[in-house]
Amino acid sequence: MVKMEKLHHKRDADELFKEFKETSITEFFRKNRAHLGYSGKLRSLTTVIHEIVTNSLDACEEAGILPEIYVEINSLGNEHYRVFASDNGPGIPIRHISDVFGKMLAGTKFHRNIQLRGQQGIGVAGVTMFSQITTGKPIKIRTSTGNGKVYEVKLMIDIAKNRADIISKNEYEQYWRGTEIEVELKNVKFNLSDKGPFEYIRRTAIANPHARITFVDPEGRKTVFERSSDKIPKPPIAIKPHPKGIEVDDLLQMAKASNARKVSSFLTSTFARMSNAKVKEIQEYVSFDLNKNPRRLTWSECEEIVNAIRNIKFLAPSTEGLEPIGEKQIRSAVLNILDPEFESVLTRPPRVHSGGTPFIIEAAIAYGGHAGRNSKEGVRAEVMRFANRAPLLFDAGGCAITKAINSIDWKRYGLKDIENSPITIFVNIVSTYVPYTSAGKQSIAEEKEILKEIRMALMDLGRKFQVYHSRKRRAMEREAKRQILMKYSTELAAGLAKLTGEDENKILRDLQELIEEKIRTGVILEEGEKEGEIEMEVIPEETEGEEELELEEVV
Template sequence: MVDKIIENEIKEAEKLNKEFKEHSVAEFFKKNKQMLGFYGPVRTLTMVVHEYVTNSLDACEETGILPDIDVKIDELGKEYYEVTVTDNGPGISQENVGKAFGKLLAGTKFHRLIQSRGQQGIGCSGCTMLSQMTTGKSSKIITGQKGKKPISLEIMIDPKSNSPKITNFKELEKQFQGTAVQAKFKEVIYRDSEQGPLEYLKRTAVANPHCQITLRDPSGQKITFKRTSTKLPEASQEVKPHPKGVSADEILNMAKITKARTISGYIINDFDRTGAKSLEEIRKKVNFDLNKDPAKITWEEAEEIAKAFKSIDFIAPSTDALRPIGEDQIKNSLYSIVKPEFLTVLTRKPAVYSGGFPFQVEIAIAYGGEAGRVLTDGTKKFEIMRFANRVPLPFDAGNCALTHAVQGIDWKRYGIKDAENSPMTVFINFISVHIPYTGAGKQSVADEEEVLEEVRLALMNTGRRAGIYISHKKKDEENQMKRKMFYKYIPEITKALTEMTKTDESKLKEQMQKLVLEKLQLDEAKDKEEMEKLEEQMKNDDKSSFVETKKKKVK
């Protein structure tokens, strides 16, 4: 009996062992595409456009090219579309193009700390996978580099090996520099809504004034967002990791590829803000020789270094690598695209989150004109435009630190009484060498305490300025109304008074007008005083809200 039970258990275990299989990242993605944000027919199409366009922008900026991006979306059938994105970027080499579009988790951006839009190496290859999963078709690429013949090819991904399968490779005789990708997708829908490709591209244009974007939508309509600046953002710089933010695993991995010959050299050269003084402190805290070859470092030693890093005070990370859009540029593009009657913009100083990563926040509040979200009945509502490294984040708003910071603001304090129903757009651009996204779909920023605080301070500052404008406007409107009312009744009242008092009518009228004018002037003076008080308070708050982060030590 017992033998029988044991025999059965062995059989079951063998069966389970046979079922044990490896699967590639591509197979994983095939099953879990929603993790990359590919779910819902409208969202999926916008995400596809987003992946191609962000790559074009990154590639152009890295090589000093003013981006010209053309997006074409054709309807091929029910919930069936073809997306074509063409850029004037640097192109991709024959050697890399297969991996760029046909291998998940491959690219030029993952292993560096640099402010770029892409970071994971899964964006455009994810689109190739999605296209073949929903249509069975390959993605077509034409790419040309300076001084070389352009090439044309079709790519699919072999999910088992997560590698590209290239067909129809051709060298082209025509001149072309840049990259064009064309892919078909099923189970997607084009909508002219807040979450559709048009709004996405409009927002991209707002945050990228140096970029020219054209959309040809499925109805054949051509919409162009012209560049409002010919100034390219300064090229982003790679930064070294700050010792406070690294784990033992990272210390071990970096040690394997360092050019330094000793661990001390490695600590000084490969990390931000380390120097002779911190090295001496580390030497005292670890139990091994820092003259050792970094390639021979053990896990335990890496852990000792990570622990020592955590216990030492370092200057906050260098923030020179951050590339904000800039107040003037944001103003230009918002005036050109949103056309508000009032606009206020603020670029905060850089700060640091989680002890390791520099970041910066830019906020604008636009009021009136085409600002605010337009509902189907034409009424306007409060709108938040969120961006991370200039990339619009149209989805997962409820899950995002940027939304949470806006929700934490008491707009009434700034004279904005019914914010929810105001024609107001709050623009927030969060930039960092590493965006703390809450998921691989890259649509919401994690609630890092320092991030929330910076956004809140910037919102308070711009909120006050907007509040002053809105209050002035409301007061002006009220005073106009009062003036109208008083003047309307002066003739009637003078007439009645003349009859009662038998005095000269024109004299009485003159006196009445003088009285009304004095009353109005008195009211206006009171309003002015209130406004000045508010403005003074705003100035003081501004001064106290700016923290010099560069000199601040990271604990």
């Protein structure tokens, strides 16, 4: 058999392996740009805006600055645009500019457990790459940290080497602080649809009421989203990883990079909720001494530690690293932008996903006013998904938020046809690590705990809507009855006047007063319907069948 196969070989392994070659990360994403969100003309343009704006907001948040962001898109011809954006953030030190814009997997966020919009260190280098492969032109950056020196840099990416290729660099003196970016893009399209840059900015303004954002579209139309809150969100703080979320290889890598002298002190200094007492418990499970040098740990020793951790109870992760938008702020943003007739907002208590990462779900429902989405067929339901305050406009199908919304039986909350209702559903997940389904960061993985929390939030909001809805329905029914009774009161008054010989106008006045009085006090109501009972209506919770994991609990 072997001989036969050999006979049929056209090329041997040595020949085939002549093709063997290492690829840079940039090369990978150049070929697979859809992974970064560069697929489709509209989506590509929105992705560029998303990457630039999330970076500005992150930088301002960490520096404790109230963001002032300006975004302008100019048309330069057929499917050819220029994007100019600026922020008043902390600026970028000159020595880091080439890596920020010209190198993928480089940044200040990936290695930290921190609640920020960016987490990969790819975003803006992806913008440089997309601009360069569609126009052949460099990205232009102007930045200053406020030290009196302003830098203007033009750069491209050396795709094979995943590093910046500086085209020009200028330096001059001026007191200013912030970052400006200018890129040209081809093969992209601008429109005002719900997947376009305008909608992206509008949603960003809703979830970031502390930001003032100005947007100028290619027609020159300028929209200023004023801030509805002057409160700077608390700068996010990095939190240590929780032992329950750790895997063997993570532990090995961390141990190798540690400066600690002993495994015991490496464990207490690296992980949250790891006390000396917990280290002692681990010691009882493992076959080696935890006084050994962490850099000498073997893979199987790390495996023993991870198995020990599985058997030990730890306090759930601390939530001090989490900063939700807050009910008050969401409400003022919703009122400001959607001006609804009904709104309800809520923040759920913190929970953990994937074994060790804390998260919080915030949700809101707005009904009537400008809520919902305008389409050719009329107003439709609108879902606004966010992760750490950044809008998610694409890949809705595979997202935990969509799945949770679709799993709710909205009819029981008085929304018979939710698809065709003037309703906006807002969901934001706040976490030090958001489990996205791809590097394009537009969809949240369907983690069990996350799905459950979103459902709980939506059911709670649904119940509040139901109370409002029944009240409104009853008020409308009462008004309809009043009008019918009023209409017949004239005929009745005439009849009674004939029978009794009394003044018709007086009878009519008395009758109408009586009707108003009975309607007001709720005496004229349908059988079985009594005023005051509305709020007592109890809608049973959709059962979940699982216990909730409280943060105070041990995990």
